[in-house]
Amino acid sequence: MRTTSVADDDEGISMSTPPTVLVTGASSGIGKGFATRYARQGHDVVLVARRADRLDALAAELENAHSVTATVVSADLTDPTAAETIGEHLDREGIEVGILVNCAGFGTAGPFIEEDPARLADEIAVDVVAPTLLTRRFLPSLVAAGTRGALIMVSSTASHQPVPNIAVYAACKAYVTSLTAAIWKELSGTGVRVLALCPGPTDTEFFEAAGSDRFKVGRVGTIDEVLDAAFAALDRGGDPVVTVGRGNRLQAFAAKLAPRRLTLAVGATSTTRAE
Ligand SMILES: NC(=O)c1ccc[n+]([C@@H]2O[C@H](COP(=O)([O-])OP(=O)(O)OC[C@H]3O[C@@H](n4cnc5c(N)ncnc54)[C@H](OP(=O)(O)O)[C@@H]3O)[C@@H](O)[C@H]2O)c1
Structure with a gap:
């Protein structure tokens, strides 16, 4: 773990300073998009992922383009x-996180009986354990940021129902959506905005990382569509669970109403056809 640059702010954090945003999964796709949008709005950013070369390049680009500090x-x-x-490291650097975007994640696909147990353990660690513990670690500073604080958990349309052939991924995301909605309720009155963001298939490196097209069920949307939906939902407030795209919202609604056997049959057919 290392830090490329941390600005010393002699004047401390004033109420007019936009809160620092920590984005996991900032080396690619939706996370990179969040980091870029927030930097464009004048927020300092903390970029987290494994590929340091990519993070360094993004940090340099954001610092040059937007005069923010990217760590x-x-x-x-x-x-x-x-x-x-990560929390201890940022404490030592004097960086207080006011907005947390838990975006890092990956999926596994295929019949559950054939899945590699070690990869499943990694999937649960990245998609479930990490966002849970990062949220627990940073929630006090999000609450301290009050109405300027926000928690964004990047979930998925797969969270709305069990999905054969991507069973563990869908279960991980169901956990994320459920956790986020509960935290939203617990934080009511604090001013902190809380969002479980549920994109459908989106044009990123996700499918390549998964090594499967089983996730490409329906239309593949853009990163900008996901970000637009997230920022609109944060501005609007209200429902903590936001599904991106009208078609995906319809599907999510139908999954709530349909008998489980039908939902499972549709899920199995779609993920088989997409392969
Ligand atoms: N694209 C879609 O169709 C889609 C749809 C719904 C939801 N989502 C969700 O959106 C989120 C972002 O995915 P994406 O579409 O932007 O995919 P992506 O382009 O593959 O980005 C995934 C990010 O997660 C990071 N990551 C993966 N494993 C990690 C690990 N062990 N430690 C630290 N960071 C790790 C990657 O960074 P490094 O490899 O550098 O570590 C990368 O920055 C995920 O949670 C995904 O489940 C995606």
């Missing part, structure tokens, strides 16, 4: 101690 923390989120290590 790189290279960390492997399969490590159960990562949240605490």
Whole structure:
């Protein structure tokens, strides 16, 4: 873990300083998009992922383009101690996180009986354990940021129902959506905005990392569509669970109403056809 640059702010954090945003999964795709949008809005950013070369390049680009401070923390989120290590590192650097975007994640696909147990353990570590412990670690500083604080958990449309052939991924994301909604309720009155963001298939490196097209069920959207939906939802407030795209929202609604056997049959067919 290392830091490329941390600005010393002699005047401390004033109420007019936009809160620092920590983004996991900032080396690629949706996380990189969040980091870029927030930097464009004048927020300092903390960029977390494993690929330090990519994070360094993004940090340099954001610092040059937007005059913000971008701090790189290279960390492997399969490590159960990562949240605490990142937290201690930022404490030492005097960086207080007011907005947390838990975006790092990956999926596994295929019949559950054929899945590699070690990869499943990593998936649960990155998709479930890390966002849970990072949220627990940083929630006090998010609450301290009050109405300027926010928690964004990047979940998935797969969280709305069990999905055969991506069973563990869908279960991980169901956990994320459930956890986020409960935290939203617990934080009511604090001013902190809380969002479980549920994109459908989106054009990133996700499918390549998964080594499978089984996730490409339906239309593949853009990163900008996901970010637009997230920022609109944060501005709007209200429901803590936001599904990106009208077609995906319809599917999520149908999954709530349909008998489980039907939902499972549709899920099995779609993930088989997409392969
Ligand atoms: N793309 C989609 O279709 C889609 C749809 C719904 C939800 N999502 C969710 O959106 C989020 C972002 O995915 P994406 O689409 O942007 O995919 P992506 O382009 O593959 O980005 C995944 C990010 O997660 C990071 N990551 C993976 N394993 C990690 C580890 N062990 N430690 C630290 N960081 C790790 C990667 O960084 P390093 O490899 O550098 O570590 C990368 O920055 C994920 O949570 C995903 O489940 C994606």
